[in-house]
Amino acid sequence: MSSSTTGTVALTPPSQGTYQGVVAFQDRSSNGTNNITGNGNLNIKGTIYTPGGTVAVTANNRDTSSGGVPKDAIGSQIITNSISVAGAGSFSVAGGSGTPVRLIQLLE
Numbered sequence: 001m002s003s004s005t006t007g008t009v010a011l012t013p014p015s016q017g018t019y020q021g022v023v024a025f026q027d028r029s030s031n032g033t034n035n036i037t038g039n040g041n042l043n044i045k046g047t048i049y050t051p052g053g054t055v056a057v058t059a060n061n062r063d064t065s066s067g068g069v070p071k072d073a074i075g076s077q078i079i080t081n082s083i084s085v086a087g088a089g090s091f092s093v094a095g096g097s098g099t100p101v102r103l104i105q106l107l108e
Contacts, residue, residue: 008041008042008043009041009042009043009044010043010044010045011023011024011043011044011045011046012045012046013045013046013047021046021047021076022046022047022049023044023045023046023047023048023075024044024046024047024048024049024050025049025050026049026050026051026052026053027052028051028052029052030050030052030053031052031053031054031081032050032053032054033053033054033055033056034048034050034053034054034055034056034080035056035058036055036056036057036058036074037057037058037059037060037087038057038058038059038060038061038072038074038087038089038091039060039061039089041061041072042061042072042073042074042091043072043073044073044074044075045073045075045076046075046076047075047076047077047078047079048074048075048077048078048079048080049079050078050079050080050081051079051080051081052081053080053081054080054081054082054083054084055078055080055082055083055084056083056084056086057074057083057084057085057086057087057091058085058086058087059072059085059086059087059088059089059090059091060087060088060089061089061090061091072089072090072091072092073091073092073093074091074092074093075093076093077093078093
């Protein structure tokens with residue numbers, strides 16, 4: 001997966017079926033890098049599932065909503081082997097209404 005924007009992009013997962021709630025799925029045996037660059041108004045809802053790969057996030061947008069939340073929102077949870085974050089902006093990993101608080105942790 002590769003996503004880079006300077007405009008508005010919204011990705012929403014299916015609401016039913018086998019991949020309900022999953023916006024991006026990468027085979028467990030793949031170790032590829034998934035690049036996500038937010039320079040505008042990027043809104044990715046749902047789970048990003050790349051257990052053998054890497055998610056590389058570059059956040060360059062410093063704009064926030066009226067509530068102070070970064071305008072670039074990336075998934076409700078990210079399941080990956082490794083993650084790298086860079087850039088001069090900010091982003092959020094936002095759960096939906098009723099979503100439990102998720103802890104960032106290493107599982108082996």
